[in-house]
Amino acid sequence: MIFLELFWTFFKIGAFTFGGGYAMLPLIQEAVLTKGWAEPEALINFIAVSESTPGPFAINMATYIGAEVGGVFGSVCATLGVVMPSFIVILLVARFFEKFKESRIVKGCMSGLKPAVVGLIGAALLSVAVTVFIPEGFTLSIFTDPQTYLSLAIFGVSAFLAFRKIHPIAIICLSAALGILGGYVL
Amino acid sequence: MNFRKLFSLFCVFFRIGAFTFGGGYAMIPLIQKETVEKKKWITDDDILEIVAIAESTPGPIAINAATFVGYRVAGFWGALVGTLGMVLPSFTIILLISYVLREFLQIEAVQFAFNGIRAGVLALILKALWNMCKKAPKGILSYCIMAGAFLLTVVFNWNILYVIIACALAGLISSLIIARRAGK
Numbered sequence: 001m002i003f004l005e006l007f008w009t010f011f012k013i014g015a016f017t018f019g020g021g022y023a024m025l026p027l028i029q030e031a032v033l034t035k036g037w038a039e040p041e042a043l044i045n046f047i048a049v050s051e052s053t054p055g056p057f058a059i060n061m062a063t064y065i066g067a068e069v070g071g072v073f074g075s076v077c078a079t080l081g082v083v084m085p086s087f088i089v090i091l092l093v094a095r096f097f098e099k100f101k102e103s104r105i106v107k108g109c110m111s112g113l114k115p116a117v118v119g120l121i122g123a124a125l126l127s128v129a130v131t132v133f134i135p136e137g138f139t140l141s142i143f144t145d146p147q148t149y150l151s152l153a154i155f156g157v158s159a160f161l162a163f164r165k166i167h168p169i170a171i172i173c174l175s176a177a178l179g180i181l182g183g184y185v186l
Numbered sequence: 187m188n189f190r191k192l193f194s195l196f197c198v199f200f201r202i203g204a205f206t207f208g209g210g211y212a213m214i215p216l217i218q219k220e221t222v223e224k225k226k227w228i229t230d231d232d233i234l235e236i237v238a239i240a241e242s243t244p245g246p247i248a249i250n251a252a253t254f255v256g257y258r259v260a261g262f263w264g265a266l267v268g269t270l271g272m273v274l275p276s277f278t279i280i281l282l283i284s285y286v287l288r289e290f291l292q293i294e295a296v297q298f299a300f301n302g303i304r305a306g307v308l309a310l311i312l313k314a315l316w317n318m319c320k321k322a323p324k325g326i327l328s329y330c331i332m333a334g335a336f337l338l339t340v341v342f343n344w345n346i347l348y349v350i351i352a353c354a355l356a357g358l359i360s361s362l363i364i365a366r367r368a369g370k
Contacts, residue, residue, distance in 0.1 A: 014245050016350050021211075022314040024246070026339070030346050041304065045291075048303045049283060051310065055203050055276025056213070058246040063280040072281065079277055086245025087269055090253040091262065093239060101238060104365065105358060110242050112357020114321070115328040116350055119335025121315045126340060128311055132304045151305040158309030163316070169207065171306050179302015180295050 003077045010081030018113045026120040040131040051168045150182040192267045199252045199271030227259045
């Protein structure tokens with residue numbers, strides 16, 4: 001049953017993401033791509049949409065994938081799933097927060113989870129890079145394809161601006177403009 | 187049950203959900219302004235507490251914060267209403283967009299635009315990775331876990347849930363060993 005599967009998949013994603021924003025990306029990528037719920041390109045396109053619309057990344061992602069797979073009810077199930085774990089955990093923790101904060105077990109686990117998220121986002125970055133630069137798999141033709149160089153140039157400019165603390169939405173708009181320009185020129 | 191308070195909780199978090207882009211920590215200043223300065227529901231210390239909780243519990247920071255503040259202000263129903271308020275704006279907007287997006291992607295110029303955008307998104311993820319790297323704990327163990335999580339996922343194709351559990355256990359065991367040594 002697709003609705004139950006959507007709920008359960010996003011419940012697991014919600015329960016195993018520590019830290020906000022892109023920390024969720026590796027889990028979403030794995031779940032969505034292995035189940036064939038979205039193409040790699042569509043997923044990256046949607047990251048851009050999510051950056052340019054209000055609200056938390058996790059909610060945007062869950063709603064979008066849910067809608068793609070199961071319509072309105074699908075998006076309700078996925079969103080409910082991703083929200084539920086934090087909702088339950090916070091309700092439990094809010095009662096005895098002092099104990100929780102000083103707990104050696106929680107601190108110990110967090111000392112492993114924080115660097116883990118860095119490694120996992122590194123893996124997600126690699127897989128996004130593969131989709132951007134070699135969408136058809138690695139062949140020699142990528143060296144003669146102007147699209148490869150266009151993507152490299154846009155990536156370079158965007159990275160430069162991102163590290164200059166330019167707003168993500170401005171970067172997305174610029175790379176869209178460069179993409180259109182390049183698409184018609186090349 | 188105080189319905190006026192619940193309604194006002196809903197409105198505040200609906201506003202926060204509707205006007206913050208990017209989510210996560212970008213939301214904290216707005217939450218502080220609305221719930222501490224304007225409504226005086228909680229204090230600045232509570233905000234610090236929320237950040238600490240959000241960092242050590244699973245799930246999106248925005249949801250953690252909405253549930254926590256809602257609970258503080260009006261118990262279980264407050265938590266429910268606050269969280270609902272936070273989720274509803276993005277849910278509605280994305281649902282509408284998801285229908286338009288597919289039609290939109292048939293246009294050639296839009297396809298070109300997204301070819302460019304994907305390269306831009308790669309840069310945004312790189313920046314996010316850099317920020318998280320800076321915030322992560324330093325030290326040899328931490329670097330080993332970073333490399334381990336990366337390799338287990340990319341080379342050995344481990345399920346990410348298992349990678350996360352293994353890393354949490356590694357952190358727990360090593361911190362217990364360090365504590366025991368310090369105790370002796």
